[in-house]
Structure formats: C-alpha cells, structure tokens
Amino acid sequence: MSLLVTHARLITVPAGTDDPGYVEDGWMLVGDDGRIAALGAGTPPVGTTADETLDVAGAFVAPGFVSSHSHLFTSGLRGLGVADTLYGWCDAMLGTTAHMSADQLYWATLHGSLDFLSNGVTTAYNFTDPLQAWEPMVDGKRTGTAGLRGLEYHWRQAEGTRDSGIRFVDAAGMDVTAGTPDEVFDRFAAEVAYTRTFDADYALGSSIMGQVQWSPHPDAAAFEVEAMRRFGVTNQAHFLESPEAVEHQQSKFALYRDAGALELGLVFGHFIQTTPEIIAQSVAGGAAMSWQPASNGRLASGTALVPEMLAMGMKVGVGLDDQACTDVSDPWQNMRIGIYAQRARTKDPLSMMPEQMLRLHTLGSAEIMGVADRVGSLEVGKFADFVVVDPRRPDVGPLWHPVRSYVLAMSPRNLKAVYVGGRLVNADGVSTNPLAEEASAKVHELPAAVIPLRGHPH
Template sequence: MSRTFFYVLSSCLLAAGLLPAATLYRGGAILPLSGGPLGDGPIESGYLLVADDGTIAALGAGDGAADPRVSAARAAREFATVDLTGKIVLPGFVSGHSHLWQSAFRGITPASELPAWLDGLHRTYGGFFAPGDFGAFTQHGAFDQLRHGVTTTYNHSHFFGSSFENYREQFTAELATPQRFIFAWVNDSKADDATWRSRLEPIVKQVAPRPNQPLLGVSINAVGIYQAPAVLPREIALAKSFGLTTQIHYLEPSATQVEDRALWPKYQAAGAIYRGMSFAHFIHADDAIVRDAAAAGAAMIWNPLSNGRLASGLPPIEKYLAAGLRVGMGVDGQASADISDPFENVRLGLYALRIRRENAGGLQPIDLLRLHTVKTAEILGVQRYVGSLEVGKFADFLVVDPGDPGTGPVWDVAATIVFACSSRNISAVYVGGKKIVEAGRVVGHDAAALEADVNARVRAIRARQSAAKK
C-alpha cells in the first residue's frame, strides 16, 4: 500500500468515525495506580498517549515532547492532542461483584437485611420475568455503571428457573453495551454435567479480549453450597476444567454467620479454596478461615455500599490484608447499593473503617483506589488488560474535573478523588480509547427510551405477580 493511499484511506475511516486517531492527553494529573516503574504515586502533570488501536502507548511526567513514542505516533499518521489542565486521569473502576439486572429494583424492601430482601426481590418477582426483561434490566445496569465510571464489571448472573434463553439475555445484553464485563455463569442445578458443559463452552470460546470488545472473561457463579450437597464439587470441577475463576456469596448476613462459618469444611472438601476463588462479602470470617483462604491465594470482594444498605456488617479489611488475603471491591447490584457509584463506595468504605478504628492511620485514599481498580482486576484474572494505566493495557480511563462541580484547590490528588469528588465530577469516560461518557451521558445511547422500557417491564412484572397471588 502506498503511503499516500494509506493516508487517504485513514482519513476516510477517521472521517467515518471508524478509526480513531492516536491521541495525546496532557496537562492533567495522572494516577496510574500501577505497581510498575511509575509506582503508585500521582504524576502531578503528565501525559497519556493512546494508540489508534485503543491501547496505552506511553505515559509519564511532563508534556511528552521528549518521548520518542509520542514523536513516532505524531509522525506516523493522524494525531490529536487533548489538553486536560486542571483535570485528573485515573483508570476506570473495576467492580468485582455486581448483578446488573437489579438496576430496575432500587429502593426495594428498604427495611430488610439480606434474607428478607432476597424474599422481597428474587423470590417475589424472579418467577415473573418475561422474555426481554433480563436483557433490558442488564443494559440499564451497565449504562448506569458506565456513567459512574465503572468500565469493567463482574456480572454475577442469576437463574430464576425460567428458560435458559431468558437467562442468557444477561450475557447477550452486555455484549451490546460498551462496558467491559466478566460474565459470571450460573448453572441450572437440575441439569447434568454434559448440559452444563455444552451450554458454557460456546461462551468460553467467545473470550478473546481486545480493546474494542466488551467481553473480557467468563467465570462461574457457584450456588451449589446453598442447594444440594453434590452441586458445589461439580461447579468447582467445571470451573477448573475450563481454567475459570469462581465466585460465591459467603459470610454476608450477620444473623447466620455461625452457620455460615460451619460450611467452611464443605468448601475445602469440594476443592473450592483455590487461587481462582473470590468470596463476595466475606464479612464474618474467623482467623482460621482467613488463614486458609489467604494460604490458597483465594480472595474476597468488599462491597461497602451494599453491606451498609443491607446492614450486613463491616469486614476487618486491614486485618485481612495483613493476613495476606487478596481484597478487591465491588458496587454489587443496584437493588442493594442503590447507586452504583464507586466514588461513594471508596469514600464510605474508608470512612467506615476509620469510624470503627477511631484512627486515621491504616488504609489511605490511594489504597482504596488501588483496591477498586488494579487489585480487583488481579482477582478477576484480567489485570493484563485493565485496572491500571500501563503501556500495553487497554485505554480505559476516567477524566475527573475537580473544578466542576468545584471542590477547591487540590492538596492531594488521591484524597481529592476519594474524599472530595463524586461521579458528578466525571467529565469523560473512555473505554478502549473511545469516549463513551461525556457530561454524564453515554454517547449515542437513548437513556430515556431504555428508562421507559424498563419502567413498563417492571409494571408488567408487578401485574403478573399480583394476578398470580389472587
């Protein structure tokens, strides 16, 4: 291909919006949140070069003028520069535990802890979902998380005994949104191993992470511990045979913590305590459980907003970390969070730990940001692609403007993000180098139409449930 033809072709594709230019973002503070040579600290004024394939090509302090990678990109082809003076760039948040479909059920059963909340939501309405409901609700949740700066989510799906096709909408709906996701697959416990494998295999085969694709991975949402005794070992064997991670809700409600802790030997016997395991919540673990989990490389996902809403409790995060347990964070489903805002999640989480400790030592704002990004990505097995700003990773990042709404001067970049900013300060969200959210709205998405559809669907579900009760 001649150089002239290459430029003409590139210009046409650029004009059509199909091929983004390499873009240099400069002038703002950068929080790489990486463990690499740049360390964890903020770069007070730096640059981030995003290649036209949607990956990070370079970053560092200064304006990039002396970086040969920037010069090469500038010389090669279309090149754009974006000035971010006064703004802060950080990786997109990673939610290590979410149920996107629950986005349509916020504020439900406000006076309940987990068991009664499950009765009021899953067991009251789960049996009345019609075709299209799971899909619409899942998209509602995904777009909502994107607006709040969650660029990668672990979508822990549910099976309500309806058809497999209805269930699978939770997967296909996310494929049609720009949010990256790891799909947590739940098996129909009545089906046999061969059916499990035949249903799961095509989805696992679709996983081939690329900057411009939402599907990042598949995991197993294991529910067998709460069902028949034989189911959990089958789930763990299935996960391991495909090389997948597993996640289980464990040690969440306070009321049943004694019985829940007594389940630990069953997890051990099933081979469930392995490096791929993450326990969602894991609030009431005792020392022996923490020791066993840490020794095996297992992990926990902390969900402060949800744990507060459902009065589940506050896990001793600093004690867990000191014991070597891996800790990530999630915003959980929007029916228990009830806003999927990672800014609120890190602030509430850190404040809650300090309220209990009556001491401001221990975890600091930057630690919470690391837990909700790169540490969660590591637990989910996707840290090669997302979770920090590092060369070669996907260009998933937030541009936060502490000046809009105004929060005053920046004394400490991480503290400004965690203590002083909320998702209202997000000026843009990028996924794979592409601007997905601008001024609080998902670009090209008709939020009002989806809102109306979701409202109509929930009205219909309530009508079917109410008619069945009579």
C-alpha cells in the same frame, strides 16, 4: 483512531508498588488498538501525534473503576427491600425478576451496564440472574426445587452487557439441584460457550456464580470445582454475607476447602461472618475476597475485616454490588463508605487510607478477577479505560494532597468524561451508546409489566 491526552493530573495506579503513580502535569498516548502506547510527565516528546488531541486542562485522568462484584440486571429494581437484611431483600428483588422475561432482563442488564459506565466503572464482574428462579430462604436454607428457565435467560443478559460497551467477566450459576450431573455440566458449558463467541477485548472471561451458601446439594462445591477445572473458569461465591443463620453458613466453608476450591483461586464475595480459622485457612489456600462496602451497609450485613485480611496476604478487590442494594452506582461513595466503616471499626485512620482504597477499587479488583494484565491501571500495553474528573467543576478548593482529594472529595458531579479503549462512552452523564434511550424506556415499563404478575414488591 489514536488519541493524545495532554495537561492531565495523571493517577496511574501502577502494578508492583503501593505508590498511586501521581503525575501533576502529564500526557498519555492511545494507539489505534485502544491500548496505551505511551505516557509520561510534562509535554509529549517532539513528533508525538494522534488523530485527536484531548486537552483536559488540569483535570484528573485516572483508571476507570473496576467492580469485582456486580449484578447488572438489577438496574430497574432500586429502592426495594429497604427494611430487610439479605434474604428478605432477595425476596423483594429476585422475587421480582422471577416474573421477568429474557428480553426484559436484556434491557435491564443493558441499562445497568450503561449506568456503571456513566459513573466511571469501565469493567465489571457480572453475576447474571441464575436460570433457577429464586425461592425464599428459611433458617438460611432452601429446597432447590424452583423452576428452571431456558438458556436464553442467561444469553440475553450476557448480550445486554456486551451491547453496552463495558468490559466484563460473565458469571453464571450452575444450579446443581436442577437435573442430572451431565445435564448440569452441559447446561453450564452452553452458557460459557456462548459468551466465548463475544469480542474477547470486552468479554474478558467466564466464571461461576458460586452457590454453595444457597444450595442444599451436599456436593455443590465439588460440582463447581469440577467445572473450574473442566472449563477453565474462575469462581466467585457469595459467602458469609448475611447476619442470619451464621453457624449454618460457616459450616459450609469446609465444603469449598475440602473440594480444593481455595487452591484454584476461589473468590469469596462479602466474607463478613468469618472466624479467625476460616480467614487463616483461606489465606493459606490462596483464596481472595471481594468487598462491597455500600451494599454491606445498606443490607445491614456488617463490616468485613479487610485490613486484617490484607495484612495476612489475602488479595482483595472492591465491588459496587448492584443498583438494587447500592441504589446509586457511585464508586467514590463506595470508597468513602469503605474507608469510614473500617476507621470507625478499628478507631485507627491508618487502617484504610485513600490511596489504598483507590487501588482496591481499580487494580486490586482487576487482580482478583484475573484481568489485571488488561485493565485496572494506566500502563503501557493496557486498554485505555479512563475517567476525566475535574476538581474545579464543582470547585473543591486547593489540592493539598491530590490523590487523597481525588478519593475523598470527588463525586459523579466532577466526572466529565468516560473512555473505554480511548473511545468516549459517556460525556457529562450522557451515554454515547445508540441503545441508551431505548434501554431507559424499557426499564421504566417494568412496574406496569411485573406488578400484575407478582404484586408490588416491598
């Protein structure tokens, strides 16, 4: 069904320019295929018609947010590990999922995906909980001998994402210490093959959850590079995140570099505990990074040198990470934390401006995920994934600089509607998904089901 949006404060975030593409009073036409057919300033040309007209009466219409680093299965695990940095927090959170079934992970992932949509995030890079269960880190290391769960553990998480209606890139760990090389590649191939049966308009791609920081296997990077080439997938690695065992983490950079991962477009998630040499070699090799401001603050990980990386030519996206370490999936909060953290670190307000931050959390994220041809901005031919944000409910006062106010003064309270492919998926915080109520009920059952198995996580 086609849709005509009128009287919109359009923020289009077009590619190829730093201009946010603001239009004070504009319109947008969505075709039957869910893609943007036309848009412009003023009123639509005479004869422009659609099956439905949405008059937003001066509200912002902007691209749905893109989270370039997310763990949607964590939606039932908020508030854990508050007194810990990364590894202790993982013990609390992933030590809990180790006792969850594939079906429980399905409902948790569906709940997390709907939560993202309710907050205006329409596309996510989603790390699934690996098949190999979590084991505690000791001095930044682990043995890699934890038990392996069946393929349905990944498949059910992928189904939860799919059934929510969010667009996503599905990332799976290779767990290279579990089995022979042939078994490792066959297992990963089965994970990729399954998600490739989904609707390609929603399942936008497959990826590797890079595990070199976590894996004791000396050839973990080589396994991942071979899989990237063999299966045509991307790779994002949690890397140099935690303030613990920093020298050990840094020593593993050479594994990715020497295996050829940088040239294949490896994305480093977090990338905080770096050195000038590591950054320079990453930029020269063509690697990108995903920045998670709220998560980095929650886990006391530190502040990535994002302005410096951008100045050197590194591509950067922004992720909300997960509900268990950001607690509220609020992209406006995430943007503001990012801006404030960089300005506090550099003591320079120009080090991170609102327009730039918005681009990083939309088109920039889509670019490092390899999906910018389909999402991340409001441009003809792309999917009509957008948010309707009313600056008068609640009223923030005059919009002296509308785009800056959109970033600095808006919040989920102002978010009135979320559309994916021109279809309403959430209105005033209420999901249109028929599974939403059941997903909520299932997630609320988790404590009673899991606590007898592992005790109460800290």
